[in-house]
Amino acid sequence: MISRLVRRPLALAIAASAVVVSSHVAAEDVTAEAVVSHYTDLAHTTYSDALKTAKALDEAIDSLLAAPTPETLAAAKKAWREARVPYQQSEVFRFGNAIVDDWEGQLNAWPLDEGMIDYVAQDGYQHELGNAGATANIIASERINIGGEEIDVSTLSPELLAEFNEIGGSEANVATGYHAIEFLLWGQDQHGYEAGAGERPASDFAQGEDCSNGHCDRRRAYLKAASQLLINDLEWMVAQWAPVDGDNYRSELTAQPAEEGLRRILFGMGSLSLGELAGERMKVALEANSYEDEHDCFSDNTHNSHYYNGQGIQNVYTGSYQRIDGTTLEGPGVEALLAQRDSELAQTLEQQIEASMDALGTLKETAERSDSPMTFDMMIAPSNDQGAAIVNDAILALVTQTGSIEQAAGKLGVTSLQPDDAGHTF
Amino acid sequence: MTTSPRHSGSALAAALLLATAGLTLGGPGTALAQGSSDANAETAHDAENESTPRSVWHQDIGLGYRQLASRTQALAERLKASCGEADRPALRSEWLAAYQAWQAVRFVDFGPIEVDSRAWQLQFWPDAKNLVGTRVGARLRQDAPVSADDIAEAGVAEQGFPALEVLLYDDVMASRSLGDPLPCALAGAIGRHLVAVSDAVVADWQAFAPHYLATDSYNEATLHGAMQSLEILEDKRLGEPLGLMGAAPNAYRAEAWRSGQSVALAAASVAGLQQYFEPGLATWLDQAGHAELGDAFARQLEDTLDQAEAIDTGIVDALADHSDGDSSSPAAQQELATLYLEVAQLRALLDDQIAPALGVVKGFNSSDGD
Numbered sequence: 001m002i003s004r005l006v007r008r009p010l011a012l013a014i015a016a017s018a019v020v021v022s023s024h025v026a027a028e029d030v031t032a033e034a035v036v037s038h039y040t041d042l043a044h045t046t047y048s049d050a051l052k053t054a055k056a057l058d059e060a061i062d063s064l065l066a067a068p069t070p071e072t073l074a075a076a077k078k079a080w081r082e083a084r085v086p087y088q089q090s091e092v093f094r095f096g097n098a099i100v101d102d103w104e105g106q107l108n109a110w111p112l113d114e115g116m117i118d119y120v121a122q123d124g125y126q127h128e129l130g131n132a133g134a135t136a137n138i139i140a141s142e143r144i145n146i147g148g149e150e151i152d153v154s155t156l157s158p159e160l161l162a163e164f165n166e167i168g169g170s171e172a173n174v175a176t177g178y179h180a181i182e183f184l185l186w187g188q189d190q191h192g193y194e195a196g197a198g199e200r201p202a203s204d205f206a207q208g209e210d211c212s213n214g215h216c217d218r219r220r221a222y223l224k225a226a227s228q229l230l231i232n233d234l235e236w237m238v239a240q241w242a243p244v245d246g247d248n249y250r251s252e253l254t255a256q257p258a259e260e261g262l263r264r265i266l267f268g269m270g271s272l273s274l275g276e277l278a279g280e281r282m283k284v285a286l287e288a289n290s291y292e293d294e295h296d297c298f299s300d301n302t303h304n305s306h307y308y309n310g311q312g313i314q315n316v317y318t319g320s321y322q323r324i325d326g327t328t329l330e331g332p333g334v335e336a337l338l339a340q341r342d343s344e345l346a347q348t349l350e351q352q353i354e355a356s357m358d359a360l361g362t363l364k365e366t367a368e369r370s371d372s373p374m375t376f377d378m379m380i381a382p383s384n385d386q387g388a389a390i391v392n393d394a395i396l397a398l399v400t401q402t403g404s405i406e407q408a409a410g411k412l413g414v415t416s417l418q419p420d421d422a423g424h425t426f
Numbered sequence: 427m428t429t430s431p432r433h434s435g436s437a438l439a440a441a442l443l444l445a446t447a448g449l450t451l452g453g454p455g456t457a458l459a460q461g462s463s464d465a466n467a468e469t470a471h472d473a474e475n476e477s478t479p480r481s482v483w484h485q486d487i488g489l490g491y492r493q494l495a496s497r498t499q500a501l502a503e504r505l506k507a508s509c510g511e512a513d514r515p516a517l518r519s520e521w522l523a524a525y526q527a528w529q530a531v532r533f534v535d536f537g538p539i540e541v542d543s544r545a546w547q548l549q550f551w552p553d554a555k556n557l558v559g560t561r562v563g564a565r566l567r568q569d570a571p572v573s574a575d576d577i578a579e580a581g582v583a584e585q586g587f588p589a590l591e592v593l594l595y596d597d598v599m600a601s602r603s604l605g606d607p608l609p610c611a612l613a614g615a616i617g618r619h620l621v622a623v624s625d626a627v628v629a630d631w632q633a634f635a636p637h638y639l640a641t642d643s644y645n646e647a648t649l650h651g652a653m654q655s656l657e658i659l660e661d662k663r664l665g666e667p668l669g670l671m672g673a674a675p676n677a678y679r680a681e682a683w684r685s686g687q688s689v690a691l692a693a694a695s696v697a698g699l700q701q702y703f704e705p706g707l708a709t710w711l712d713q714a715g716h717a718e719l720g721d722a723f724a725r726q727l728e729d730t731l732d733q734a735e736a737i738d739t740g741i742v743d744a745l746a747d748h749s750d751g752d753s754s755s756p757a758a759q760q761e762l763a764t765l766y767l768e769v770a771q772l773r774a775l776l777d778d779q780i781a782p783a784l785g786v787v788k789g790f791n792s793s794d795g796d
Contacts, residue, residue: 036634126556127555128554128678129554129555129676130676130677147674169669169672170673270631283543287546287581287582287584288546290557290580290581290583293555303796382579382581383579387594415723
């Protein structure tokens with residue numbers, strides 16, 4: 001599985017008739033080049049934080065495996081939640097930069113058919129139709145057969161797990177990444193629309209007689225391998241954005257005309273805002289009352305995943321990112337450049353992004369309040385009008401800001417918002 | 427019940443709000459739409475009585491919506507009259523006719539159809555995790571009788587044509603009669619809900635007329651809708667189940683896999699583009715001095731429709747034959763691959779030649795994510 005190393009050609013999708021960025025910008029003004037350059041700094045810093053928190057998660061997993069107790073399991077869960085904070089902010093870099101989009105499936109693919117990884121409940125496990133790997137249970141098996149392909153899984157390594165992603169052609173076959181680790185730490189959420197997340201016992205990682213649900217040694221090996229692979233993958237992506245002379249994605253991007261950089265920046269903001277976050281991650285789950293479509297369905301951490309997705313969009317717009325150590329990276333964002341072209345639109349978009357952060361903030365607070373919290377899977381329950389209203393407010397705010405992002409693209413001379421790979425290939 | 431969008435009233439104000447803030451952008455108020463299209467300026471100068479692309483589209487799409495309403499009405503009446511086992515063939519036939527009437531106008535993804543996610547209320551798809559089957563199965567096990575309100579207030583997985591398909595075709599019904607009180611009441615409630623949604627769309631589309639006709643950027647929104655519908659038809663409805671998108675074939679990806687009517691639905695979509703989209707597009711192309719592109723589009727539509735209507739094997743059957751090693755399967759699959767290519771050519775014509783000639787560029791759409 002080396003597809004993530006294969007770069008797609010960075011085709012210039014800007015039409016020949018692209019509006020040329022106006023040239024009468026004064027020297028002290030923000031340039032498109034400066035915005036693109038700072039964008040690569042934002043990406044590098046965000047991925048560096050994701051890597052740091054993934055290493056902290058790995059240490060917490062080591063402690064869990066050394067002594068599987070409710071306390072060490074809780075500490076590992078906490079580390080996982082903290083690792084999600086920078087990673088979810090990084091998703092604004094995903095769409096638009098094919099190098100990220102091609103790579104991220106190994107880290108954040110969802111929804112997954114968790115029965116490929118470990119035991120699941122006999123009743124109520126709904127997997128993707130036609131997925132031959134949905135019940136493979138790698139942890140319980142030395143050899144498995146998916147769609148006629150016989151695979152030796154006796155030794156669980158990061159490399160082996162990576163091979164299982166999308167095996168048999170199903171995107172629901174997710175063997176690695178945050179959600180695989182989430183499933184191993186929490187287990188299936190059996191509570192449906194009711195309060196409560198997955199309740200995997202710490203003894204699922206115990207050695208010897210104390211082992212619950214069988215195959216604990218293999219479950220331990222699986223968890224460690226998945227954690228190691230996450231670190232490896234993040235290290236690779238940090239290097240792609242590092243400010244070094246040489247052959248990495250940052251050099252490639254900054255060598256392009258700045259308009260191409262802006263196109264990728266704006267495409268990433270708009271696609272995350274509309275199609276992914278408002279659409280796939282909220283509207284589908286809400287309208288179909290589908291907790292199977294909940295993003296962090298094992299941990300019930302979905303509100304934070306959504307909130308920090310929104311935060312990532314705001315970071316790129318304002319140029320400001322708060323690191324996990326509390327310090328702030330500042331620089332020229334899209335807003336500074338847009339303000340020079342259309343200060344009114346720049347202000348409108350700032351307010352709209354602020355409004356969507358407020359709406360996502362309400363979603364987060366409602367899920368985390370101490371007095372009868374309502375998590376995302378409860379909000380989307382049938383006839384929960386209050387929950388539906390909270391989710392809908394967030395969706396509408398995101399839709400509204402996307403309209404302005406599209407307008408901003410026009411003002412900044414970006415005439416095509418097609419992703420690199422949208423071309424017709426037959 | 428006013429906070430959830432599913433239950434909120436379908437007032438014109440809501441239609442206008444969601445028309446501009448719908449999940450499919452590209453409608454009015456998007457910057458890329460403005461300034462980039464000189465064709466818009468031309469249509470604004472038309473004399474009052476002359477046809478404009480939008481006056482043609484508004485009329486044609488309205489016709490399509492009325493057709494949908496009349497077919498769902500016929501379906502609901504048949505369900506009301508009787509839903510015994512003996513009626514199953516007739517019910518299937520009414521179901522398909524109404525479902526096809528929906529396919530014909532499915533390319534319109536803005537305006538009244540966006541309100542309350544009505545498009546999903548009619549057809550929740552894709553449904554990789556079988557929510558429709560799970561939810562309808564759960565209904566069939568419930569103790570209490572099913573009322574029309576239950577379905578009106580349910581999630582979209584239980585409200586539309588796919589939910590009826592479960593009752594008319596799925597194995598879950600193999601051991602019980604369609605005429606039993608619960609399945610019969612459930613089918614009737616779904617039928618009535620389809621009528622309610624269709625009627626609301628018809629009424630709101632009329633009320634939407636002044637706004638639609640006065641707003642130039644709806645030219646682009648309407649074109650975007652057709653472009654998007656062909657992308658979904660090529661990639662999702664044909665390419666993915668047939669295994670032409672880089673993964674193995676998977677018959678469950680075909681949208682009507684239970685009934686084997688996926689190709690009939692695809693044909694209805696193409697026919698709908700021919701009836702309700704092509705005339706307005708031709709008007710626009712004529713006025714922009716590109717009549718030849720309009721002719722080319724009409725020809726390719728005809729070819730695509732011919733191919734779709736010539737296929738009598740469903741996607742599921744073609745793939746099933748293949749796994750059995752049946753010698754007839756390569757021919758069936760070849761026919762489907764040809765249809766896929768015809769659709770791809772139609773889409774390429776619209777995306778790569780017609781849209782640029784009209785000064786239209788693609789914006790964000792709701793499928794930009796995963």
